[in-house]
Amino acid sequence: MTAGRVAVITGAASGIGDTCARRLSENGWRVAGLDLNPCKTDLSMTVDVTDRDAVAAAVDETHAQFGAIDLLVTAAGYDERIPVEEITRASWDRMLSVLLGGTVNACAAVLPHMRRQGSGCIVAISSELGLAGSEDNVHYATAKGAVIGFVKALALECAGDGINVNSVAPGPTDTPLLEPGSPWRDPAYLATLPLRRLVRPEEIAAIVAFLADEGTFFCGEVLSPNAGAVI
Amino acid sequence: MPAPLDDAPVALVTGAAQGLGHAIATRLAHDGHRVVVNDIVASDPLTELADRIGGIAVAADVADPDQVTALVSEVDERIGCIDVLVANHAAMAMAPFLDMDPATWWHMIEVNLSGTFRLIQAVLPGMRATGTGRIVIVASEAGVVGMRNATAYSASKGGLIALTKSLARELAPEGIVTNAIAPSFVDTPQLQVDAGDAGVSIEEIRSRSAALVPLGRIARTEEIAAVAAFLAGPGAGSLVGQVLQPNGGTTRTRA
Numbered sequence: 001m002t003a004g005r006v007a008v009i010t011g012a013a014s015g016i017g018d019t020c021a022r023r024l025s026e027n028g029w030r031v032a033g034l035d036l037n038p039c040k041t042d043l044s045m046t047v048d049v050t051d052r053d054a055v056a057a058a059v060d061e062t063h064a065q066f067g068a069i070d071l072l073v074t075a076a077g078y079d080e081r082i083p084v085e086e087i088t089r090a091s092w093d094r095m096l097s098v099l100l101g102g103t104v105n106a107c108a109a110v111l112p113h114m115r116r117q118g119s120g121c122i123v124a125i126s127s128e129l130g131l132a133g134s135e136d137n138v139h140y141a142t143a144k145g146a147v148i149g150f151v152k153a154l155a156l157e158c159a160g161d162g163i164n165v166n167s168v169a170p171g172p173t174d175t176p177l178l179e180p181g182s183p184w185r186d187p188a189y190l191a192t193l194p195l196r197r198l199v200r201p202e203e204i205a206a207i208v209a210f211l212a213d214e215g216t217f218f219c220g221e222v223l224s225p226n227a228g229a230v231i
Numbered sequence: 232m233p234a235p236l237d238d239a240p241v242a243l244v245t246g247a248a249q250g251l252g253h254a255i256a257t258r259l260a261h262d263g264h265r266v267v268v269n270d271i272v273a274s275d276p277l278t279e280l281a282d283r284i285g286g287i288a289v290a291a292d293v294a295d296p297d298q299v300t301a302l303v304s305e306v307d308e309r310i311g312c313i314d315v316l317v318a319n320h321a322a323m324a325m326a327p328f329l330d331m332d333p334a335t336w337w338h339m340i341e342v343n344l345s346g347t348f349r350l351i352q353a354v355l356p357g358m359r360a361t362g363t364g365r366i367v368i369v370a371s372e373a374g375v376v377g378m379r380n381a382t383a384y385s386a387s388k389g390g391l392i393a394l395t396k397s398l399a400r401e402l403a404p405e406g407i408v409t410n411a412i413a414p415s416f417v418d419t420p421q422l423q424v425d426a427g428d429a430g431v432s433i434e435e436i437r438s439r440s441a442a443l444v445p446l447g448r449i450a451r452t453e454e455i456a457a458v459a460a461f462l463a464g465p466g467a468g469s470l471v472g473q474v475l476q477p478n479g480g481t482t483r484t485r486a
Contacts, residue, residue: 107337195403214461217451220480
């Protein structure tokens with residue numbers, strides 16, 4: 001049923017983006033990966049998501065090669081753990097540019113194609129930190145919270161166009177973003193989670209695939225696979 | 232539909248004679264579950280559904296503790312312990328708040344909220360024995376954002392959401408995950424009841440409801456059944472105490 005459908009994934013070179021790309025490929029999707037690093041996708045494009053023109057050009061190239069844009073997954077992101085008084089203007093701006101601006105740029109690039117098709121699905125990867133806050137990375141939590149607000153608004157704006165816009169807000173997930181010494185890998189922290197373990201990237205990919213295939217009545221929804229970190 | 236495998240997981244779906252429960256049972260069978268369909272009384276539609284999906288039908292009133300115990304015992308004896316519970320049964324009556332008589336109020340709390348409590352108590356020993364389980368509670372948007380002239384129904388559904396979240400915390404360490412679904416407008420036989428209450432045609436009710444939904448239509452039962460099936464399946468293992476809202480965007484008040 002999904003054979004030949006076309007997905008654009010930002011941040012597809014590693015972590016959640018890479019796992020989503022592999023899952024969708026297994027399901028028969030053709031996948032274009034946009035990342036600063038090379039992606040193991042059908043089409044890989046080196047793009048900085050903060051560069052609106054470059055993102056638009058990459059999406060247009062995907063459409064030119066594959067003939068459609070059916071799904072966008074925005075997974076590009078990075079983390080930086082510093083106390084609020086040490087967050088410089090530059091690091092604040094960069095965090096918002098990549099997480100929020102990158103999401104906006106990718107959505108703006110795919111929407112004309114999806115509107116022309118009269119169908120489409122957008123899944124923005126946010127974070128449970130955007131729902132419930134966090135210590136030591138308030139710029140990250142702020143940007144992810146803004147992504148959630150953006151998704152809810154965009155969902156309403158696109159609801160009449162046959163385009164579903166939703167967000168997946170993962171909890172701490174076992175990806176390279178959580179470095180070996182990360183406090184989220186600390187057994188004392190894991191013991192506080194009702195599920196007692198990190199979220200697996202495959203579980204995020206499964207939810208993304210579900211939204212793309214069968215999430216047809218979700219509109220501005222935030223699904224949060226988070227092992228019970230935020231209930 | 233091919234017969235399910237003997238070792239396939241067992242799913243119990245309540246309120247399965249029609250509407251959403253019917254669709255969920257059908258979908259779970261399609262996904263390979265052995266399905267037990269339950270409703271308050273035995274009926275031809277319930278039996279026909281069970282026959283068609285290779286499952287079994289067991290009637291029981293979830294408001295009656297003895298009948299709930301008997302239901303789960305019968306399932307245990309006939310096909311084994313329950314791996315997936317989809318609590319979908321509901322009683323629904325509408326009235327302005329001051330016109331709601333206490334008997335009607337308590338009936339909805341009894342069926343919707345306490346009935347689910349009893350079901351979970353009855354199925355948990357089996358889930359604990361296997362160290363795995365999925366509990367899917369069909370709540371309602373009314374339990375999240377409220378619903379005019381439906382205080383009792385909304386209170387029961389809001390109670391189910393709080394139950395979901397608390398139970399999820401309690402059971403997740405054991406490998407049993409609990410989540411809820413909060414649909415809004417769904418194309419079920421309840422629409423016919425709503426149409427009768429409003430004195431209009433079912434088409435009129437469909438179109439009035441669709442006008443309140445940003446997506447411009449009401450949900451098909453299959454769309455909500457897909458959400459239930461996902462929560463019952465392997466991809467949902469890190470969703471703990473979540474309320475999934477396939478509602479077409481109705482969170483914001485439109486009328």
